Amino acid sequence: MNPNSGQDGEHGEDVLLTAEQAADILGIGASTLRAYAARGEAPSGRKIGRKRRWTLREIEHHRDHPPSANPARTGRPPGARDTRRRRPTARGSLAARRAAELAGRLADGDTVTTEQIMSTYGVTERTAQRLLKRARSSG
Structure with missing residues (x-):
């Protein structure tokens, strides 16, 4: 065969x-x-x-004889990831808002540490470092 x-x-x-x-x-x-x-x-x-x-x-x-279209199965299959980039909302991203808040505190002369950011926002040390860097560069 x-x-x-x-x-x-x-x-x-x-x-x-x-x-x-x-x-x-x-x-x-x-x-x-x-x-x-x-x-x-x-x-x-x-x-x-x-x-x-x-x-x-x-x-x-x-x-x-294709299977009939099932209206309940539209869009991506279960488990598929959406890889499109998201546009920030009108208010801006959460990170941008937090960085702006921190920039305001830095402008007022407050001392802000990575540990304070971690406890205030419940983020990892690396995220806290990034927020602090962003706040310092914008302020």
């Missing part, structure tokens, strides 16, 4: 396809096919050794 032939095997069994071959038939990427299969949105295929293979029959059936 030749998986690239596109024909049924000698004994009527279905042709086995790699993820790349199956994805090409569906018009998607191989990693997308694997993700859809893991979520149950595409045929799961069969494990042969350490490799997963799909039958030509199940891929063609999925292509010709």
Whole structure:
């Protein structure tokens, strides 16, 4: 049986396809096919050794009869991270507001230490150092 032939095997069994071959038939990427299969949105295929293979029959059936769109499943899949950069709100970022407050205290002649910032804002030492540096550079 030749998986690239596109024909049924000698004994009527279905042709086995790699993820790349199956994805090409569906018009998607191989990693997308694997993700859809893991979520149950595409045929799961069969494990042969350490490799997963799909039958030509199940891929063609999925292509010709796609699952109906589920209105409850819109947007990113569960667990996906939003990598877009966020714009600061109209009031500015929390760090900017805290740095401005610290800059005001420094301008009034107060001595502000990293330890005070850590206890006041509940931040790590590194964050406190960054806030103090930002306050000193803006004031």
